[in-house]
Amino acid sequence: MKLITWNTQWCCGLDGIVSPDRIVDGARAMADFDVLCLQEIAQGFDELPGGPGDQPAQLQGLLPGFALFFGAAVDEVDARGRRQRFGNVIATRLPVARIQHHPLPWPADPAQPSMPRMCTSLTLVTPELGPVRVMTTHLEYYSAPQRMAQAQALRALHAEASAQALAPPKREEPGSPFQPKVHTEQAVLCGDFNMSAADPAYAALLEAFEPMPGTPRRLQDAWRIAHGDLPHPPTFRLYDQRYGPDPVSCDFVFLSDALAPRLRRIEVDTATQVSDHQPVMVELG
Numbered sequence: 001m002k003l004i005t006w007n008t009q010w011c012c013g014l015d016g017i018v019s020p021d022r023i024v025d026g027a028r029a030m031a032d033f034d035v036l037c038l039q040e041i042a043q044g045f046d047e048l049p050g051g052p053g054d055q056p057a058q059l060q061g062l063l064p065g066f067a068l069f070f071g072a073a074v075d076e077v078d079a080r081g082r083r084q085r086f087g088n089v090i091a092t093r094l095p096v097a098r099i100q101h102h103p104l105p106w107p108a109d110p111a112q113p114s115m116p117r118m119c120t121s122l123t124l125v126t127p128e129l130g131p132v133r134v135m136t137t138h139l140e141y142y143s144a145p146q147r148m149a150q151a152q153a154l155r156a157l158h159a160e161a162s163a164q165a166l167a168p169p170k171r172e173e174p175g176s177p178f179q180p181k182v183h184t185e186q187a188v189l190c191g192d193f194n195m196s197a198a199d200p201a202y203a204a205l206l207e208a209f210e211p212m213p214g215t216p217r218r219l220q221d222a223w224r225i226a227h228g229d230l231p232h233p234p235t236f237r238l239y240d241q242r243y244g245p246d247p248v249s250c251d252f253v254f255l256s257d258a259l260a261p262r263l264r265r266i267e268v269d270t271a272t273q274v275s276d277h278q279p280v281m282v283e284l285g
Contacts, residue, residue, distance in 0.1 A: 001094070001126050003035040005136060005190035006279035007236075007251060010042040010052040010086075013274040014240055018050030020058045022274040030269055030281045035124070036063070036091045037136035039192045041070065044084035056089060066091040071101045071120030073138070088120045088136050088191065097131065097182035098123035102157055104137070105149040112142040117150055119157065123182050128285050129262060131184035133161060137191040144201070147194060151201035155209065158187055158219060158256065163211035185258040188284075189219060192251050192277060197221070197232060205254070222253040222266045222282055233268040235278040253282045 004027045011020045027036055041059070042052040056070040072085035100121040106114065119137040126132055137154060140146040165183040172178035195201050208218040223232050234247030255263060264283040272278065 001035065001124075001129060001132065001284045002031045002033045002281065003037065003134065003188060003190065003253070003284070004030055004033045004279050004281045005037040005039075005251060005253060007039040007138065007192035007275060007277035009040050009275045009277065010045070010048055010050070011055060011275070012048075012050050012052070014276060015273070016050060018052050019274065020055055020062060024059065024062045026269070026272050026274055027279060030267065030279060031283070033281070034092060034094050034126075035134055036066070036089075037134070037190050038089040038091075039136065039138040040086070041089045042086050043070070043072070044078070044082055045086060059089060059091065063091050066093050067096060069096075069099055069120060069122060071118055073103075073116045073118040086115075087118060088138060090120055090122050090134060090136055092122065092124060092134075095125040096122055097125055102153075104139075104153050105146070107146055107149050109143040109145055112146075114140055114143050114146055117146075119154060121157075123184065125182070129186060129259070131182050131186060132259065132284075133184055133187040135187065135189045137189070137193070139192070139194045139201075141194040144199075147199075148201045148204060151193070151195075151205040154189060155205050155207065155219070158189065159209045159211050159217070161187065162217055162256070166212045166215060185217070185256055186262075187219075187256040187259060188282070189254040190252065190280070190282075192236075194250050196248050196250060217257050219254040219256060220260045222255050222260075222263055225255065225260055225263050226266050233270055233278070235268060235280065236276065238270060238278060239273050240276045251277055251280050253280055259284065
């Protein structure tokens with residue numbers, strides 16, 4: 001299974017051109033992906049630079065054979081009554097067993113601008129790996145307390161799902177909302193976390209937990225699994241210093257303990273400039 005995660009900045013390149021086509025082409029140049037996780041996808045919000053339009057619809061047209069799932073962290077109506085949505089997309093050509101959208105905490109922080117954040121989760125059925133839960137997210141940029149609360153919530157979501165996999169609910173007959181669900185400890189958590197590996201929220205996300213007594217588990221950074229102490233390649237501010245002078249790595253792929261041994265490779269495209277972030281690709285098998 002090949003997965004790419006990319007904060008697209010509503011598909012706006014450093015040249016100011018908004019183009020979902022270039023995002024899809026850039027992802028395809030990295031790999032013949034099975035799963036594409038995109039952050040900062042817009043629907044409405046015509047006042048954003050470049051006038052993004054209906055990007056979920058545009059992306060669906062560019063990805064024949066893929067099912068596309070849009071999780072809107074921001075979902076509101078403007079002064080003219082027009083729907084405005086902004087959030088994350090997962091597109092996949094693999095069978096989908098479950099779809100979940102999780103709002104993340106948004107504690108008050110009047111000192112900083114902020115917006116709602118969420119996590120979209122799909123449970124996929126892969127031919128090589130079996131069921132895999134793919135979660136993509138985009139955490140708060142300005143507020144450290146909000147980002148910490150969101151990282152802790154993601155860890156809790158993964159812990160809850162792991163407990164369900166170890167102790168699934170009592171079976172019920174098909175045909176009702178209580179029908180059996182697909183549960184798995186194999187999980188990918190990816191996206192733009194708006195933090196470096198030195199951020200306390202990074203450590204909080206990777207802190208060990210016990211979904212059931214005596215069953216310690218944790219999330220692992222895929223780059224660290226593959227490359228040890230080699231520094232993460234920068235994924236933000238590599239070419240655009242509007243948000244700071246130094247390149248940083250804040251786009252990560254984390255793997256559950258159950259999936260970590262299946263990592264084959266992880267790569268970062270440090271050349272593309274069709275977003276202000278760099279895409280990350282992982283291959284699992």
